[in-house]
Amino acid sequence: MKIITITKVKFDAFGLQHPYSTFYQTSNYGEVMSHFGFVPNYLGFLDDNNNMIGASLILFKKVFFNFKYAYAPRGFLMDYKDPKQLAEFTKELKKILVKQNFLFITIDPPIPCTKRNKKGEIIAVNNNINEILNSLKLNNYTHYGFNNYFETLKPRWNAFIEYKNDSSSLFNQINKKNRQKIRKAARMGVEIFQDKENNIEKIYEYFKIKYHRRNLKYYNLMKNNFKDLLETYYCFLNTNESLKNAKIIYEQELLNNERLNENLIHKNNNKNINKKINSDKLLNKYKKELITATKLATEHPEGIIIGGGIFIKHANTINLLIEGHDAKFGRFNCNYLLKWHVIDKYIQTNYKYFNLNAITGIFSHKNKLYGLNESKLDFNASAFEYIGEFNLIINDFMYKVFKIIKNKNKILKK
Structure with missing residues (x-):
């Protein structure tokens, strides 16, 4: 096996067709990270007949005197099920890296172990996972472990929707609670708009505090390098529409409440009493919402942006990169409507998956x-x-020295 440097064009063409392809293994992402102290290298793995059987974006930076650290974001694009190929590749890679003063390289390939339902029950298992894990360990790859939270550079657990049905069927398969939140957001005047200009500065306001690990510079670079593959959406609160709907809902419940009051006069029983109590609670709730809607329409007659998100299209997957909303408007559930809007947009296209990004394993x-x-x-x-x-x-020796002096997680902020 030989490892060679390849062009960005050749790397991207190979990567796009690979089963482990992600937007992290693209020249677009490599260029983004070049602005954060990393140097991107694009490597091709050739067999004895000079056929390219693997490739990888490898990012590296100096971290300790003249020694370097390397990272293959979301792992090498290769066949991990082939132990011979993995052994030969690792041997050749170490020969190259040791000559260039590398301490270590980190990988986190998207090799699935299990697929689970919302309860955590296993519904599918990768039958090759134990062999792959053993093969990696035999070649001296040290496993961080089966972590369940966000202790590693990339999340070990992700939530995916598989596009299999039409819009109506997919919506009906969503949990009732989420469907109610989506409908409520629309009823309360939330509208979703795509920002064709991808104004990152405007949308960054909605997640800069919660997601402080990535700064504005990072998202602007993602926009500039991924270009048309990156899409930005706003959650816009149409305050006039919100007020109109709030009035309708309040007036409908007011009529219902009056009808229930009449029923009580003619038939005072527990059933009617309970209906009246529930209606009183709803009427009070809708009255408060009407007051809030009136205030918002007065203060923001042109409407107001209350949240948004950034999405990246890659290969057969739509990826939610980040989302956020103004905490003052949390009751509008705008991010539920946002996700559904983008999910629905790409139903019955060539995309097969919608990646909702990180979750935990608990x-x-x-x-x-x-x-x-x-x-x-x-x-x-x-x-x-x-x-x-x-x-x-x-x-090994210099890596141990490095660990004593520097904490890896403080070095690898990006």
Whole structure:
């Protein structure tokens, strides 16, 4: 086996067809990371007949004197099921890296271990996962472990929707709670608009505090390098429409409440009393919403942006990169409508999956991030568990020295 440097064009063409292809393994992403101290290299793996059987974007940076760290984001694009190929490739890669003063290289390939439902119950298993794991360990790749939260550079658990049905069928498969939130957002005047100009500065306001690991520069570079593959959407609150709908809902319940009051006069029983109590509660709730809607329409007659998200199209998948909303408008559930809008847009296209991004591997209510899992998996998504993160140590002695002096996670901010 030979490892050679290849052009960006050749690398992207190979990567786009590979089963482990992700937008992290593209020259677009390599160029983004070149602005954060990393140098992108594009490598091709050739067999004895000079056929390209693998490839990888490898990012590297100096971290300790003249020693370097390398990272293959989402792993090498190769056949991990072939132990001979993995052994030959690893041997050749180490020869190259040791000559160039590398300490170690990190990989986190999207090799699925299991596919699970929202309860965490296994519905599919990768029958090759144990062989792949053993093969990696035999070649001295150190496994971080089967972590369930976000301790690694990329999440080990992701939520995916598989496009199989038409819009109506897919919507009806969404959990009732999420369907109600989607309908409520639309009823309360939330509208979703795509920003053709991809104004990152405007949308960044809605997630800069929650997702502080990535700054404005990062998202602007993602826009500039992914170009038409990146899409930005706003959650726009049409305050006049919100007020109109709030009035209709309040007036309808007011009529219902008056009717129930008449029923009580003629037939005072527990059933009618309970109906009246429930209606009183709803009437009070809708009155408060009407007051809020009136205030918003007065303060923002032209409407107001309350949230948004960024999505990346790659190969056969639509990827949710990031989303957020103004906490003051959380009750409008705009991000539920946002996700459904983009999911629905790409139904019956050539895209097969919608990646809702990271979740955790703990499915019980005791999980401190249970709400994150629930909000995504209730879109009738499946939880995909990946094999995890590995380090391949190149210079064992200097790596140990490096670990003592520097904390890896402080170095690898990007």
